[in-house]
Amino acid sequence: MKLGFEESQSPFDSGSQQARVWTERWVADWMFCTNCGAPRLSQFPANSPVADFFCPNCSDQYEVKSQRKVFGSRVADGAYFTKIERLASASNPNLMLLQYDRDQREVRNVCVVPKHFFVPDIIEQRKPLSATARRAGWIGSNILLSKVPESGRIFVLRNGQPESKDLVLAKWQQTLFLRNQGVDARGWLIEVMKAVEAIDRPEFALEDVYAFEQRLHTAYPNNNNVRPKIRQQLQVLRDNGYLDFLGRGQYRLRLGR
Structure with a gap:
C-alpha cells in the first residue's frame, strides 16, 4: 500500500x-x-x-x-x-x-x-x-x-x-479476556498459550502441555505445583473461548486464532 x-x-x-x-x-x-x-x-x-x-x-x-x-x-x-x-x-x-x-x-x-x-x-x-x-x-x-x-x-x-478487518477484529476479541486478569495471572496464561502454540496442532492433549512443565517451572521457580497450575490455566482459556475442551484430556484451539 x-x-x-x-x-x-x-x-x-x-x-x-x-x-x-x-x-x-x-x-x-x-x-x-x-x-x-x-x-x-x-x-x-x-x-x-x-x-x-x-x-x-x-x-x-x-x-x-x-x-x-x-x-x-x-x-x-x-x-x-x-x-x-x-x-x-x-x-x-x-x-x-x-x-x-x-x-x-x-x-x-x-x-x-x-x-x-x-x-x-x-x-x-x-x-x-x-x-x-x-x-x-x-x-x-x-x-x-x-x-x-x-x-x-x-x-x-x-x-x-x-x-481482512473482520479477521483482525476476531483475533483481537479472542484474547481480550486477558485485560480482565491481573499482571501476574496474565503472565501464567501467556506462558501456557505459548506452550499450546508450540505443540503446533489444532487439537492436543493435556499430556502435550505437561511436556512444557520444566520450562514453566523455570519461568516460575517458586511454584512447585506446575501441573495443577497448567490445568487451571487451560480451564481459564476454555472458559474464555480461546480453546474448547473435548473431554478425556483433549483440547482444540478455536478457529480464527
Missing part, C-alpha cells in the same frame, strides 16, 4: 525524520482501531510521553514503532521503570509495529501487539547510559517480541496486502 503523498511535503531533511512523518501520516489516513473497529485513529500532540495515537471511540492508545527492516526479536523502547509501572494501567498503549520500503514509498507490514500481552517478562532492562552521555544514568528498555505468543502479534498488513 503506497503512502500516497509527495516527499516534498515533509519539512525535515533527514531520512529518519521524513520517514516518521510519512508513517504517522499513513497511520492517520489508513489505520483503524483494532480494539473496536472505529475507522480512524487520532494523533496525540507531538512529544507525548508514551503513546502516539488514540481511538476517539474506545480511547485505546497506540505507540507506533516504524523502521525499514523487518522487526526482529526485540524492539527498543522508552524508560524501563516507566514502562513497568504502566503495565497495569488502563492507558498503557498497544504497540503498533510498522515496516516500510522507503525507496518504493510503501508500507509493507503492520503488526499490532495488544496491550494485554504486556507483562514484566517481555520488558528487558537495558544498561544505564554512561556518565558521559547527555542523559547519563538513564535506563531504557527493550520489548522482547520473541516472548509474545503468535496470538499476540496481529497483522493488519502483511507483505503489502491488507488482512
Whole structure:
C-alpha cells in the first residue's frame, strides 16, 4: 500500500525524520482501531510521553514503532521503570509495529501487539547510559517480541496486502479476556498459550502441555505445583473461548486464532 503523498511535503531533511512523518501520516489516513473497529485513529500532540495515537471511540492508545527492516526479536523502547509501572494501567498503549520500503514509498507490514500481552517478562532492562552521555544514568528498555505468543502479534498488513478487518477484529476479541486478569495471572496464561502454540496442532492433549512443565517451572521457580497450575490455566482459556475442551484430556484451539 503506497503512502500516497509527495516527499516534498515533509519539512525535515533527514531520512529518519521524513520517514516518521510519512508513517504517522499513513497511520492517520489508513489505520483503524483494532480494539473496536472505529475507522480512524487520532494523533496525540507531538512529544507525548508514551503513546502516539488514540481511538476517539474506545480511547485505546497506540505507540507506533516504524523502521525499514523487518522487526526482529526485540524492539527498543522508552524508560524501563516507566514502562513497568504502566503495565497495569488502563492507558498503557498497544504497540503498533510498522515496516516500510522507503525507496518504493510503501508500507509493507503492520503488526499490532495488544496491550494485554504486556507483562514484566517481555520488558528487558537495558544498561544505564554512561556518565558521559547527555542523559547519563538513564535506563531504557527493550520489548522482547520473541516472548509474545503468535496470538499476540496481529497483522493488519502483511507483505503489502491488507488482512481482512473482520479477521483482525476476531483475533483481537479472542484474547481480550486477558485485560480482565491481573499482571501476574496474565503472565501464567501467556506462558501456557505459548506452550499450546508450540505443540503446533489444532487439537492436543493435556499430556502435550505437561511436556512444557520444566520450562514453566523455570519461568516460575517458586511454584512447585506446575501441573495443577497448567490445568487451571487451560480451564481459564476454555472458559474464555480461546480453546474448547473435548473431554478425556483433549483440547482444540478455536478457529480464527
